[in-house]
Amino acid sequence: MNAHRNADALTVADGRNVLTMARDYPQPPSAVWAALTEPAALSQWFPFQVDLDPRPGGTIAFGAPVSEVPLTTGTVTAVAPRRLFAFNWGADHLSWTVTADGEGSRLTLEHTFDDRAGAPSFAAGWDLCMAALGRLLDGGPVEQRRDGGESHDAYVHLFGLDRGTVTAVGDTRTVRFERQLVGAAERVWETLAGGIEPVPGLPVPVGFTDRDVPAGHVTEVRPPHFLSYEWTDGGTVTWDLREGTGYGARLVLTQTGPKSFDTDAALAAWHTRIEDLAARLRGR
Known part of the structure; x- marks a missing residue:
């Protein structure tokens, strides 16, 4: 388990589960912000194709690459340029925060949801996505990699979800x-x-x-x-x-x-x- 993953956390707030993950990138906040909010870039590292109106109350739609019909839609809940982008995704809420970290940036995700036992799946998936974002920012290929289960089960243990x-x-x-x-x-x-x-x-x-x-x-x-x-x-x-x-x-x-x-x-x-x-x- 890498150092980043050791710092990831699962907590509870207002009766809901909150998964917090942070990743550091050598690029400035403006580059990370663009990859987070511009649909063409976001769709390369996010789990789905994304179309969005990046304003509070705006619609965000998630779909498959070959379909013009969105699988699900959500609502943008908060936007602070180059700093905060948050939206609902079904019953879940995702809040992305970009901060300066020396000459680079730190991207922090807070994912709020109900299915606690599903947290390792969410964390392993976001770990892959945030790694893909790093490859995109570096200008390299952004192929979507898969987890064979090792990362997933490492999160099971990290979050204490192996206990009865x-x-x-x-x-x-x-x-x-x-x-x-x-x-x-x-x-x-x-x-x-x-x-x-x-x-x-x-x-x-x-x-x-x-x-x-x-x-x-x-x-x-x-x-x-x-x-x-x-x-x-x-x-x-x-x-x-x-x-x-x-x-x-x-x-x-x-x-x-x-x-x-x-x-x-x-x-x-x-x-x-x-x-x-x-x-x-x-x-x-």
């Missing part, structure tokens, strides 16, 4: 992990199943289990998205692969148990298991 939670309702304890994965649900399912399709009433394929969690029989299965099984005293383990970001499926793993349930051991066991799955999905 414990809740208690009456005499029931629940351990829960929510993790954005790098891989579609079909690929995740194949990796977990290992060629053995789960069947209700039969033992659970080992990929869905952990050696520290005694596994019973499959109770419900809907490939490639959902599997649940018994583990002890009426407790259950559930693997739920939901729609996630563009990186792949969103895993929600839960384990429920009685009041005596050793939740600390479960947190440690499933953390290790999910890290192993993530590494396999990255191809390691």
Whole structure:
């Protein structure tokens, strides 16, 4: 992880998540500002083609390069020439600030959004975009590169999104992990199943289990998205692969148990298991 990425941060303000990222460029603020606000330049390093009216209240439209119809539109919320450019993008808000840094510039992004588990995908994507901006400013080719998952999962750990939670309702304890994965649900399912399709009433394929969690029989299965099984005293383990970001499926793993349930051991066991799955999905 480079020094820039170590300084990136995920915080909460007014109940929403705020991703803050800053990058330094040797060019003056005027050059960075032009690349940020001129559609022809912005469209080269931004995730979509962009058309905009750079005034507060103006419309900003995002579309695919080959389409004349915008995929989404937003509204410019603030403009301070050569310093601040902010706009809504769907339910999200992006604020870009340009400041002088010696003979060069610093560009700071504040991305405000609701989907906390999606933060690593957003951060990894912006990391690539801001690197592409650097290549554009240097006058070089601005090909869009892809993240194989290493940057994404580095942000998972940096933001502490690899940790599970414990809740208690009456005499029931629940351990829960929510993790954005790098891989579609079909690929995740194949990796977990290992060629053995789960069947209700039969033992659970080992990929869905952990050696520290005694596994019973499959109770419900809907490939490639959902599997649940018994583990002890009426407790259950559930693997739920939901729609996630563009990186792949969103895993929600839960384990429920009685009041005596050793939740600390479960947190440690499933953390290790999910890290192993993530590494396999990255191809390691």
